[in-house]
Amino acid sequence: MAEKILVVEDERQIAAILEFNLKRAGFSVSVAFDGEDALDKASREVPDLIILDLMLPAVDGFTVCRQLRSYTSVPILILTARGEEEDKIRGLELGADDYVTKPFSPREVIARVRALLRRSQGRVASPDNGPLVFGDLELDLVAREVRRNGRVVPLTVREYELLKYLALRPGQPFTREALLRDVWGYEYLGDIRTVDVTVRRLREKIEDDPSSPSFLLTRRGVGYLFRPAGGGDGA
Numbered sequence: 001m002a003e004k005i006l007v008v009e010d011e012r013q014i015a016a017i018l019e020f021n022l023k024r025a026g027f028s029v030s031v032a033f034d035g036e037d038a039l040d041k042a043s044r045e046v047p048d049l050i051i052l053d054l055m056l057p058a059v060d061g062f063t064v065c066r067q068l069r070s071y072t073s074v075p076i077l078i079l080t081a082r083g084e085e086e087d088k089i090r091g092l093e094l095g096a097d098d099y100v101t102k103p104f105s106p107r108e109v110i111a112r113v114r115a116l117l118r119r120s121q122g123r124v125a126s127p128d129n130g131p132l133v134f135g136d137l138e139l140d141l142v143a144r145e146v147r148r149n150g151r152v153v154p155l156t157v158r159e160y161e162l163l164k165y166l167a168l169r170p171g172q173p174f175t176r177e178a179l180l181r182d183v184w185g186y187e188y189l190g191d192i193r194t195v196d197v198t199v200r201r202l203r204e205k206i207e208d209d210p211s212s213p214s215f216l217l218t219r220r221g222v223g224y225l226f227r228p229a230g231g232g233d234g235a
Contacts, residue, residue, distance in 0.1 A: 002028040006047035008038040021106035035059025053079040069095035075116040092197040097158045120157045134228040166226035173219035
């Protein structure tokens, strides 16, 4: 069954280009031209991924992203105008998983869509892929869930992948550039602040005190690391 993509774009020519290329790549596509329609279709159609333009009439893309993240972890790929760095960062802070800058190559969009879908659905897990348990924090590699004190922590695709990557390599620090390469899964040309934003969002969800983290630590002058025992390497 074809995976469903919801394209949210008010410029009809761009929406048509995306719809044509996504359908040619084998996806089922629905299109919304404004934020209200996007929220309605997202709840009714339950897409596998949403491509979201930030500059929408009436209800803008930032609001759409925020409302979507209040109830779903569906992968969100945002579209931003060239040079609008702060819009990219704000979109990521609201929970988007990735971004593409206009003007874009349809091939690049499709590559990123496939990468996000692959990561959100996960690979077939082996029986040996049991949960990783670090005190009250648990990563279930089979269910692709993170639980804290037994309760599921809602994470985006990128947040889950970053936490899993670091947790599988406890105590090993990674630069932002290395994390972009290995976690984002392709030659990433974006702002390395993407990593900082994702770490900050993760800390807000899994740490008792995000300003003094126990799990996701900063190694000054290097990057980030996961430390099960917590403490010691700085925030």
